[in-house]
Amino acid sequence: MESMRGFFILGFAICSFLLYQAWQKDYGPQPEQEINEQFGQSNTVANSKVETDNLIEVVTDVFKIKIDRVGGDVVYAELNDYxxxxxxxxxxxxxxxxxxxxxxxxxxxxxxxxxxxxxxRATYQTEQSSYSLQDGQDELVVPLTWANDEGVVFTKTFTFNRNDYEIDVQYKVNNQSNNDRTYNFVAELIRDQKPTGLEEKSQFGMSPFLGVAYSPEERKYEKISFEDLAEEPINVTRQGGWIGYLQHYFISAWIPEQQEQIKVTSTVKPNQDTIIRFIQPTVAVPAQGEKAINATLYVGPKILKRLEAAAPGLEKSLDLSWVWWIGLPLYKLMQFFYSFVANWGVAIILVTLVVKALLYPLSAAQYRSMANMRKLAPKMQQLKERYGEDKQRMQQEMMKMYKEEGANPFGGCLPMLLQFPIFIALYYVLFEAVELRHAPFFGWIQDLSVADPYFVLPLLMGGSMWLMQKLQPQSPTMDPMQQKIMSYLPVVFTVFMLFFPAGLVLYWLCNNLISVAQQQYITKKIERQGNAKAK
Known part of the structure; x- marks a missing residue:
C-alpha cells in the first residue's frame, strides 16, 4: 500500500514542479532614469538608429559581429555554431x-x-570596413579611433580570440592637451522585450526565463524578470561582478575589471526597451598622459566552463535552481561520458546507470521490503477477513504482525523520495544545457531537448511503469477505489511525459527498466534463500 501511495506522491511532486516552473513573461513600463549623478554623469548612452553604411563587420570562427562606427557599439551578433x-x-x-x-x-x-x-555621438574611424579571423590566426584586433578638437585621441579596440565568445574592449585615452581630463566608462545592454525567436516549443506550458541578470556582491547571481525590473529597478554598488541578459541557452554579459568598484542601475523605458548598465569610477588622464580602461563582453552559449572562466558567478546563469547541488554533478558526469561516447542520449543512459548504482543499497532495502510484504500477503488477507469491519483493530494486528515478522511497510518510500530531486535536477540540466539543444540520440529522436515527436519513449516509459506496478505487493487493506486510481497512474504519467524533453523521458525509462531488473534479482535471491531455509 505504501509503495502505491509513493507513486501518488510522485505524481503530486511532478505537478507541483510543473506549476513552480511556469514562469510568466508579462511586461510593465517605467519612466527612464538617469545615470547616478554622483558618478559625474548627466545622460545615458543614446539609443540612436543604426545606419548600415556605418557598420563594421567582423567574422571569427565562432560568430559574425557588426559594430556601429557611431559610438562603437556592438549591434549584431550571429553565432556560427548554432x-x-x-x-x-x-x-x-x-x-x-x-x-x-x-x-x-x-x-x-x-x-x-x-x-x-x-x-x-562620435563617429569612429577604421582602416577597414570588414575584418576576418584567418586560418592560423589566433587573435583579431579591430581598432576604432576618434580625436576631439583639443588634441585628445580616443582609441576603442575590440579584440577577438579564436574559439572564444569573450570580446575584449579597451578604451585608450591619449591626452595630448595641456589640461588634465577625467572620464567615466559606462557599459550597458539595451533590449526590447520581444521573444528571442530561439525558444523551443513550450513543454506543458513551461517557458524558459527571459530577462535581466546581474551579480549582487553577497550572492553573485540574481535574475529579474522584465515585470519585476519595472517595479523595482536595480541600484547597487559592488566590486567587480557582471550584468547581463538571459534567454534560453544563451547569454550576453558585460564584465568590468574585477578590482573596479561599479555602480549597477537599470531602466525600463516607456516603450518597454530595457537597459541594464554599470558605470565605473572616474578615471583621471593627466595632460600629456595616457590611460587605458578595459572591460569584457561575453555573447554566446551558456557553456559552464566558459562561464566559469569569464567572471565569478557567471556560471550560475546556467540556472539549475535549488537542485544545483545535484544538477551540477549530473551535468559534469554527462559531459564526461559524452567525451567518450559522443552521443548525449547514450551519456544520459550511462548517468542513469551510475545513479542507480549509487542508490542500489537503498533500492535493495526497498525491494527486500517489498518481497517480505509479498510473503505476508496471505496473512494480511486473513487479517482483513477477520477484522475487516474493525479498521482500528486491523491496523493494530497488522503492526503487530510486521513487528513479529521483521517487515517494514515504509521501507520502499525513501529510495522513491530520493528520486524526486534527481528527476528535477536532470530536468533542469536538460532544459538549460545548450549542449543538449538539437542533440540527436538515434533514429527519429534528433533533438533530446524537446518532446519525442512520435511519443515512442513516453509510451515505453508508461509500459515500464505498468510493469513496475504489477511487481508491487498489493495491500488487502487498500480501498477498491484507491486501487483503481493507482492502476491509472501509468496512463497519467504517460500523458505527462508526452510533453517532456525526450532526454528526460529516456532517463526515466532507463531508471524504470533498471529498477525492474534490480527488483527481480533481489526478489529471486530472497526466494532462493527462503527455499534453502525451508529444506
Missing part, C-alpha cells in the same frame, strides 16, 4: 540585432570632450 532551427544550416542563432528589434551592447566614455558626451 542553428536557429534544427537542420537549418542557412539561418544561425542571432543575439544582438538592430534590424527589426533592439538588442545591443553599448559602451561609452563620458566627460569633457569625450566621444559620447553629447549627441550625436
Amino acid at each position: 542553428n536557429k532551427e534544427l537542420n537549418n544550416e542557412q539561418e544561425k542563432a542571432v543575439l544582438f540585432d538592430y534590424r527589426d528589434r533592439v538588442y545591443q551592447a553599448k559602451s561609452a566614455l563620458l566627460g569633457t570632450g569625450a566621444p559620447d558626451n553629447q549627441l550625436p
Whole structure:
C-alpha cells in the first residue's frame, strides 16, 4: 500500500514542479532614469538608429559581429555554431540585432570632450570596413579611433580570440592637451522585450526565463524578470561582478575589471526597451598622459566552463535552481561520458546507470521490503477477513504482525523520495544545457531537448511503469477505489511525459527498466534463500 501511495506522491511532486516552473513573461513600463549623478554623469548612452553604411563587420570562427562606427557599439551578433532551427544550416542563432528589434551592447566614455558626451555621438574611424579571423590566426584586433578638437585621441579596440565568445574592449585615452581630463566608462545592454525567436516549443506550458541578470556582491547571481525590473529597478554598488541578459541557452554579459568598484542601475523605458548598465569610477588622464580602461563582453552559449572562466558567478546563469547541488554533478558526469561516447542520449543512459548504482543499497532495502510484504500477503488477507469491519483493530494486528515478522511497510518510500530531486535536477540540466539543444540520440529522436515527436519513449516509459506496478505487493487493506486510481497512474504519467524533453523521458525509462531488473534479482535471491531455509 505504501509503495502505491509513493507513486501518488510522485505524481503530486511532478505537478507541483510543473506549476513552480511556469514562469510568466508579462511586461510593465517605467519612466527612464538617469545615470547616478554622483558618478559625474548627466545622460545615458543614446539609443540612436543604426545606419548600415556605418557598420563594421567582423567574422571569427565562432560568430559574425557588426559594430556601429557611431559610438562603437556592438549591434549584431550571429553565432556560427548554432542553428536557429534544427537542420537549418542557412539561418544561425542571432543575439544582438538592430534590424527589426533592439538588442545591443553599448559602451561609452563620458566627460569633457569625450566621444559620447553629447549627441550625436562620435563617429569612429577604421582602416577597414570588414575584418576576418584567418586560418592560423589566433587573435583579431579591430581598432576604432576618434580625436576631439583639443588634441585628445580616443582609441576603442575590440579584440577577438579564436574559439572564444569573450570580446575584449579597451578604451585608450591619449591626452595630448595641456589640461588634465577625467572620464567615466559606462557599459550597458539595451533590449526590447520581444521573444528571442530561439525558444523551443513550450513543454506543458513551461517557458524558459527571459530577462535581466546581474551579480549582487553577497550572492553573485540574481535574475529579474522584465515585470519585476519595472517595479523595482536595480541600484547597487559592488566590486567587480557582471550584468547581463538571459534567454534560453544563451547569454550576453558585460564584465568590468574585477578590482573596479561599479555602480549597477537599470531602466525600463516607456516603450518597454530595457537597459541594464554599470558605470565605473572616474578615471583621471593627466595632460600629456595616457590611460587605458578595459572591460569584457561575453555573447554566446551558456557553456559552464566558459562561464566559469569569464567572471565569478557567471556560471550560475546556467540556472539549475535549488537542485544545483545535484544538477551540477549530473551535468559534469554527462559531459564526461559524452567525451567518450559522443552521443548525449547514450551519456544520459550511462548517468542513469551510475545513479542507480549509487542508490542500489537503498533500492535493495526497498525491494527486500517489498518481497517480505509479498510473503505476508496471505496473512494480511486473513487479517482483513477477520477484522475487516474493525479498521482500528486491523491496523493494530497488522503492526503487530510486521513487528513479529521483521517487515517494514515504509521501507520502499525513501529510495522513491530520493528520486524526486534527481528527476528535477536532470530536468533542469536538460532544459538549460545548450549542449543538449538539437542533440540527436538515434533514429527519429534528433533533438533530446524537446518532446519525442512520435511519443515512442513516453509510451515505453508508461509500459515500464505498468510493469513496475504489477511487481508491487498489493495491500488487502487498500480501498477498491484507491486501487483503481493507482492502476491509472501509468496512463497519467504517460500523458505527462508526452510533453517532456525526450532526454528526460529516456532517463526515466532507463531508471524504470533498471529498477525492474534490480527488483527481480533481489526478489529471486530472497526466494532462493527462503527455499534453502525451508529444506
